[in-house]
Amino acid sequence: MKTGxxxxxxxxxxxxxxxxxxxxxxxxxPIYDELYDSSIRHILVRHEQAAAHAADGYARASGRVGVxxxxxxxxxxxxxxxxxxxYMDSVPxxxxxxxVPTGMLGNDAFQESDITGITMPVTKHNYLVKNGAxxxxxxxxxxxxxxxGRPGPVLVDLPKDVTTNQVTAERPLPPEICLRGYQPxxxxxxxxxxxxxxxxxxxxxxxxxxxxxxxxxNASAELVAFAERAAIPVTxxxxxxxxxxxxxxxxxxxxxxxxxxxxxxxxxxCDLLLAVGVRFDDRxxxxxxxFAPNAxxxxxxxxxxxxxxxxxxxxxxVGDVRMVLQAMLERMQKHGxxxxxxxxxxxxxxxxxIGFPDxxxxxxxxxxxxLSDILKGEGIVVSEVGQNQMWTALHYCFTKPRTxxxxxxxxxxxxxxxxxIGAHYARPDMPVVDIAGDGSFQMNIQELGTVAQYDIPVKxxxxxxxxxxxxxxxxxxxxxxxxxxxxLPPVDFVKIAQAYGIDGIRVxxxxxxxxxxETALTTDGPFVxxxxxxxxxxxxxxxxxGAAINEMxxxxxx
Amino acid sequence: MKSHTLSVLVENRAGVLSRVAGMFSRRGFNIxxxxxxxxxxxNMSRITIVVNGDDVQxxxxxxxxxxxxxxxxxxxxxxRESVDRELALIKVAAEPGTSRAEIMQIADIFRAQIVDVGxxxxxLQVVGNTSKIDALETLLRQYxxxxxxxxxxxxMLRGSKTVKSAK
Ligand SMILES: Cc1ncc(C[n+]2csc(CCOP(=O)(O)OP(=O)(O)O)c2C)c(N)n1
Numbered sequence: 235m236k237t238g239x240x241x242x243x244x245x246x247x248x249x250x251x252x253x254x255x256x257x258x259x260x261x262x263x264p265i266y267d268e269l270y271d272s273s274i275r276h277i278l279v280r281h282e283q284a285a286a287h288a289a290d291g292y293a294r295a296s297g298r299v300g301v302x303x304x305x306x307x308x309x310x311x312x313x314x315x316x317x318x319x320x321y322m323d324s325v326p327x328x329x330x331x332x333x334v335p336t337g338m339l340g341n342d343a344f345q346e347s348d349i350t351g352i353t354m355p356v357t358k359h360n361y362l363v364k365n366g367a368x369x370x371x372x373x374x375x376x377x378x379x380x381x382x383g384r385p386g387p388v389l390v391d392l393p394k395d396v397t398t399n400q401v402t403a404e405r406p407l408p409p410e411i412c413l414r415g416y417q418p419x420x421x422x423x424x425x426x427x428x429x430x431x432x433x434x435x436x437x438x439x440x441x442x443x444x445x446x447x448x449x450x451x452n453a454s455a456e457l458v459a460f461a462e463r464a465a466i467p468v469t470x471x472x473x474x475x476x477x478x479x480x481x482x483x484x485x486x487x488x489x490x491x492x493x494x495x496x497x498x499x500x501x502x503x504c505d506l507l508l509a510v511g512v513r514f515d516d517r518x519x520x521x522x523x524x525f526a527p528n529a530x531x532x533x534x535x536x537x538x539x540x541x542x543x544x545x546x547x548x549x550x551x552v553g554d555v556r557m558v559l560q561a562m563l564e565r566m567q568k569h570g571x572x573x574x575x576x577x578x579x580x581x582x583x584x585x586x587x588i589g590f591p592d593x594x595x596x597x598x599x600x601x602x603x604x605l606s607d608i609l610k611g612e613g614i615v616v617s618e619v620g621q622n623q624m625w626t627a628l629h630y631c632f633t634k635p636r637t638x639x640x641x642x643x644x645x646x647x648x649x650x651x652x653x654x655i656g657a658h659y660a661r662p663d664m665p666v667v668d669i670a671g672d673g674s675f676q677m678n679i680q681e682l683g684t685v686a687q688y689d690i691p692v693k694x695x696x697x698x699x700x701x702x703x704x705x706x707x708x709x710x711x712x713x714x715x716x717x718x719x720x721x722l723p724p725v726d727f728v729k730i731a732q733a734y735g736i737d738g739i740r741v742x743x744x745x746x747x748x749x750x751x752e753t754a755l756t757t758d759g760p761f762v763x764x765x766x767x768x769x770x771x772x773x774x775x776x777x778x779x780g781a782a783i784n785e786m787x788x789x790x791x792x
Numbered sequence: 793m794k795s796h797t798l799s800v801l802v803e804n805r806a807g808v809l810s811r812v813a814g815m816f817s818r819r820g821f822n823i824x825x826x827x828x829x830x831x832x833x834x835n836m837s838r839i840t841i842v843v844n845g846d847d848v849q850x851x852x853x854x855x856x857x858x859x860x861x862x863x864x865x866x867x868x869x870x871x872r873e874s875v876d877r878e879l880a881l882i883k884v885a886a887e888p889g890t891s892r893a894e895i896m897q898i899a900d901i902f903r904a905q906i907v908d909v910g911x912x913x914x915x916l917q918v919v920g921n922t923s924k925i926d927a928l929e930t931l932l933r934q935y936x937x938x939x940x941x942x943x944x945x946x947x948m949l950r951g952s953k954t955v956k957s958a959k
Contacts, residue, residue: 321953355818357862362807379861415864539855542848620884 238366238397239264241328241404242792243272245373251301253659254330255279255288255652257307257312259762261332261345262467264397273729277655277688280680282309284652286316289327289676291656294639295614295664297452299326299381306332311352315646316321316596317387318356322643323473324450326385328376329353335395336364350391358386364393366401373410378411383418384537385450388497418536422553430508430532430549435567437506437530439575440466445513446473446642447535453556458482460559463566466508469497471518472623473642474511476632479511479611486583486617490518491777492624495586495789498777500579501526502784508675509533511555514544515643524782534558588628588775589790596744598622598697598767602629605667605695608755613665614639614657618650618674621706622697624773626669637664648677655684665693665755672698672722682734685760693754693764698728699769707772711787731762738762795824796850796870797947799955800839803862804830811860812839821845821853825944831903836864838955840946853860867955869947876947879917880925881907885936886914895935913938921945 236244242265246254253275258266269276279285282304289300295342300320304313310331312406322325334343344661350360359379361372372390380388448457448470454477461468461484468478469489478485487494489501501507507529512518520527522545532549533541541550590599604627609615611633616639617623632638639657641649654668668675685692697703702720709717728738735759741750741764754761774788796956809828816823830832831838843853854866882904886892892914899906899916902924908915918928922945929940949955 350807351810354814413861416861537859539852539859543852 235400235402236404237268237400238369238392239266241366241369241401242373242392242397243268243274245370246274246301247272248249248512249299249373249377253277253292253334254301254303255285255292255656256303256638257282257305257309259286259309259332259345261306261334261394262303262397264394265303265330265332265392270430276303277659277684279652279655280683281678282312283316283648284655284678284681284684286313286327287319287646287649288650288656289329290316290320290325291616291639291653292660293320293325293656294653295636295657296660297636298660299328299377301328301330304332305345306334306349307347310349311347314352314356317336317389319644319646319649320387321356321358322647323446323641324385325387326380327387327389328380329389331389331391333362333391334369335545336393336494337395337414339393349389353389354405356387359391360391362391362393362634363396364398366396367403367405369396369401370403375409375413379413379416387569412560419538419552420554420557422534422551422561423560424561426549426551426601427558427565430551431562431566433506433530433549434464434466434508434531439504440464440506440508441500442466442468442505442508442510443471443501443512444468444474444510445471445512447555448477450472450509451536451555452635453511453559454478454635456556456559456563460563462463463563465576467500467576469500471512471515471642472611472627472640475627476635476638479633480631481633483580486579487588488627490783491520491779492628492773492775493777493783494588494628495581495775495786496582498783498786499582502782504529504568507531509547510559511535513540519544520781520783522653524784538641554689557661585792586789587792589792594744595768596742596765597771598625598765600627600744601695601697601747601751601765601767602626602669605751606630608751609665609667611637613637613667614654614661616640616650616654616657616666616668618668618670619645619647619768620671620674620702621699621707621771622669622671622674623775624704625697628773632712647674651675651678651681651692651694655681655690658690658692666691667695669692669695669697671703672696672725672727675727676725682731682760683734686734686736690761691758692760694760696762696764697767698725698727698764699767699771700724706770706772710770710772712778727762727764736760736762738764740764742766793844793846794904795842795844796868797874797876797945798841798843798854798857799866799867799869799947800841800857800863801831801865801955802837802839803864804835804837805862808837808862809839811862812857815856816841816853816858819853819856821849825942827944827946840944842945865955869949872953873950874926874947875950876921876945877919878922878925878943878945879919880929880940880942882916882929882937883914884914884932884938885912885938886957887912891935895932898928898931904928
């Protein structure tokens with residue numbers, strides 16, 4: 235006979251879990267007691283939100299399921315933002331929460347919250363385990379659901395008596411999981427694939443629009459091979475950055491609100507759009523009627539509900555992006571003659587590069603380019619949300635998938651720093667840098683305690699403009715410069731770091747950037763760089779909300 | 793925009809109904825009627841949902857419903873040959889006197905049953921499709937409806953066709 239907690243830990247080990255991010259409390263005491271001498275490493279964060287983001291960062295960087303653990307009530311509720319973040323970006327996370335004993339459920343007992351009810355809209359699925367005999371099976375199913383099909387977060391709520399009690403009759407695990415209501419389609423329909431291929435072969439101005447789904451299904455190599463064979467230019471979403479090397483001749487960079495002119499013009503003029511693992515998000519499409527207005531659309535996605543959701547699609551292909559692209563490569567006969575089109579697109583790229591003023595001021599774009607130049611793709615870059623995120627997306631050269639972690643769908647400030655912690659445990663061989671705004675960093679700044687305690691070598695690059703920069707930019711452009719509650723008083727982030735026993739440098743001059751970055755990257759352990767950047771620097775180009783994406787302002791010309 | 797009748801086969805487990813209903817409301821779909829009960833297999837339930845929307849919206853909500861792990865199958869049976877029924881209990885004001893007889897006559901025409909007789913009320917039970925019940929309701933309004941409860945629509949395909957899971 236074993237306790238439920240013991241069964242839980244064994245089940246986690248069976249799933250290959252090596253690291254859990256969590257925070258203890260009364261209702262998870264039995265689990266913590268089992269963890270105490272188990273082989274699973276537990277990282278004590280300073281706020282449960284960070285545990286969820288860390289599990290998310292772990293999952294995005296490794297491609298495996300990330301795990302977080304919190305106590306009932308307030309602990310579980312603190313996970314919600316992190317779970318919602320993972321849900322919006324389809325990240326496989328299993329969140330374990332304590333719960334009051336089954337006999338007290340629904341009593342408004344101390345530290346009770348209906349966390350399965352609360353998280354229903356932001357989880358792929360969730361479970362309330364009422365019987366210890368079900369535990370092993372539920373954990374197996376939770377990992378299966380989180381990691382297969384379109385990935386997503388799954389929550390397992392564990393009443394205290396379920397983990398405390400001895401389980402008399404353990405149910406044997408089924409050899410394989412079969413859920414009759416959950417049967418993802420992996421192989422694309424052959425006839426649809428052939429239809430798509432012939433449309434592509436006939437197209438004069440084809441464009442590939444690739445997104446997070448390419449990263450999630452590990453399909454980068456297939457995507458690049460396909461683009462090359464068919465000679466089609468590729469633009470990626472924010473979530474798809476890195477799935478085509480930034481310096482690849484066919485890569486147009488990111489599209490959308492802060493996309494490159496080449497990408498946005500190409501989308502507007504294309505006659506065939508091959509949408510791969512994307513969801514036509516409004517930050518990408520801008521005014522939806524003006525998005526690829528003349529194109530025949532082929533859409534590959536594992537989630538049938540994404541196809542035709544925002545824009546009618548001519549050829550839907552439901553399936554795993556990687557398997558579908560493999561099938562397409564195999565079945566491809568000839569590729570289209572798109573020479574005239576490719577020169578046109580290449581010309582846009584040349585004429586409208588992503589630029590910034592090259593003067594003596596300390597500009598964030600310069601800092602990011604220096605970092606990119608030092609890391610040369612050999613690092614994981616995480617961002618917060620706001621201008622820092624868009625500058626990184628536009629100026630850092632991503633060359634590999636899973637080296638760029640950012641909250642795309644929910645846009646969660648405070649995501650980056652804890653996600654960077656998770657990324658470190660997923661890829662301890664890689665340097666991890668969090669590019670932050672001063673506003674976002676202060677949303678989970680308490681995690682300095684975590685990186686200090688475990689000596690986690692995460693480097694924080696604060697692009698400190700003493701504003702909630704992105705909001706200020708909108709106020710500047712669309713609200714007549716009325717900076718309503720977006721100014722932040724100066725904060726000495728170096729001193730804060732020092733209070734936690736962490737090193738830091740404040741940088742105020744352009745000449746000091748390179749050395750500061752190198753110092754941070756060569757110092758063991760965590761490091762904080764406080765860059766006092768141009769306060770009113772903006773992110774350009776920009777297509778205003780509701781405008782068509784080719785109606786950009788702030789386009790840089792060569 | 794029109795009414796669609798969806799037949800949703802789900803696992804018979806705690807919380808499934810709230811998952812399904814919650815998904816509809818979260819995505820802005822107005823549920824006109826919802827009826828749920830066990831079905832031919834003990835571990836499954838069938839939910840009949842009537843929802844308003846255009847074809848694109850209905851397709852989207854069906855896909856979203858299908859994504860729920862405990863949803864086994866979703867079918868739109870609006871355009872298919874089917875039988876649909878609803879049950880209503882209607883308590884009508886009926887002071888002793890002429891109106892009582894009239895109400896009983898109306899009940900007769902609609903094949904409604906009088907299932908309870910009070911000193912000042914009659915309680916009618918009626919089974920039929922939505923429009924029949926609507927019609928009866930309109931007729932009874934003039935006498936004063938004290939209380940009314942409807943089950944919501946349930947529906948089934950005619951003939952040997954069934955709405956079943958693939959396995
Ligand atoms: C949790 C949360 N609250 C509010 C917002 C809205 N928001 C988006 S960007 C932004 C400003 C970000 O400021 P900062 O982190 O300093 O970054 P900057 O834009 O200056 O680079 C805000 C408030 C958000 N995305 N997330």
